[in-house]
Amino acid sequence: MKLKKISIALVVTTVFILSAFTAAATTITDGTGDVWHWSYTGTTWSWAGNVGNKPDIDITQLSTTVNGNNITLSLTVVGTIQSSQKIYYWAYFNTTDSTYSMYWSNGTGYAYALNNSYGSESGNITISGNTLNAVFNVLGDTSTVDLWGWAAEYTNYLSQTTNEWWGDWAPNSKIPFTPSTGGNTGNNTGGNNTNGNNTGTKTPGFEVIPVIAAVAIAAILLRRRR
Numbered sequence: 727m728k729l730k731k732i733s734i735a736l737v738v739t740t741v742f743i744l745s746a747f748t749a750a751a752t753t754i755t756d757g758t759g760d761v762w763h764w765s766y767t768g769t770t771w772s773w774a775g776n777v778g779n780k781p782d783i784d785i786t787q788l789s790t791t792v793n794g795n796n797i798t799l800s801l802t803v804v805g806t807i808q809s810s811q812k813i814y815y816w817a818y819f820n821t822t823d824s825t826y827s828m829y830w831s832n833g834t835g836y837a838y839a840l841n842n843s844y845g846s847e848s849g850n851i852t853i854s855g856n857t858l859n860a861v862f863n864v865l866g867d868t869s870t871v872d873l874w875g876w877a878a879e880y881t882n883y884l885s886q887t888t889n890e891w892w893g894d895w896a897p898n899s900k901i902p903f904t905p906s907t908g909g910n911t912g913n914n915t916g917g918n919n920t921n922g923n924n925t926g927t928k929t930p931g932f933e934v935i936p937v938i939a940a941v942a943i944a945a946i947l948l949r950r951r952r
Contacts, residue, residue, distance in 0.1 A: 750793075750868065751791045752790045752873055753787060753789040754788040754789065754896050754897050755787055756786055756787065756896035758784055759776060759777070759784065760775065760776060760777075760898070761778070761780045761783060762892065762893055762905070764891050764892070765890040767889070773905070777892060780892050781803065781805030781806075782804075782805040783803060783892060784894055785802070785803055785876070785894045785896040786803060787802040788817060788873060788874070788896045788897075789802075790826075790873060792864065796861055796862065796864065797826060797862045798859060798862075799827075799861075799862070800859045801828075801858045801875045801877070801896075803856050804856070807830065807853045807855070807858050809833035810831070812879055812881070813880075814831040814877065814878050814879075815829065816877070817858070818872070818874055818875065821866065821870065822867045822869055822871055823843070824844075824865045825839070825840045828858065835851050836848065836851065837851040837861070839862045839863070840865075841866045844866060847862075847863065849862035874895070874900045876893060876895040877893065877894050878891060879891060
């Protein structure tokens with residue numbers, strides 16, 4: 727009888743130990759050669775798809791891994807993660823009560839987590855070849871609500887009037903316009919292309935503004951928490 731109780735206790739203990747090391751992962755796989763090119767001439771802008779010569783912003787995978795008290799957010803490209811002032815990488819992971827995000831450009835970036843009840847804190851961001859990683863402490867629920875990322879390359883540093891730029895989104899449902907075969911051309915009226923199949927709801931080239939605002943907000947919240 728005593729041996730049976732000991733055996734049961736050992737089994738229960740083993741289950742708890744193994745569960746402590748169990749990792750949960752969510753992965754989005756993105757196709758290659760699917761970078762989009764935006765160009766602007768006079769009063770006309772156009773999208774052209776299936777660009778294959780931008781490997782450093784061509785996303786192949788976006789993933790999150792929850793292991794114990796840590797969440798790792800990863801973005802992988804075909805080429806190499808660059809530290810150029812003209813190339814930007816973003817990734818976002820939202821749960822039912824928390825938001826985890828990372829940003830990288832020009833050799834620097836941030837990893838930032840926000841929970842509705844707990845508050846906010848920074849994570850640790852690193853580069854390993856073609857992958858950008860950010861590790862956070864778990865702040866709350868880890869059930870995936872939304873996971874997405876994108877990478878962009880501009881012709882001018884922080885330019886909002888550049889005549890061309892390139893971008894890749896993962897998953898493709900996050901593309902801020904409705905892709906058509908080979909791209910499409912239309913008039914840029916308030917950022918909406920109403921000619922043909924492109925029905926974008928964002929002004930192309932202005933996505934960097936929310937990034938700057940997010941960095942400022944993160945800095946303010948972290949100072950308040952301290």
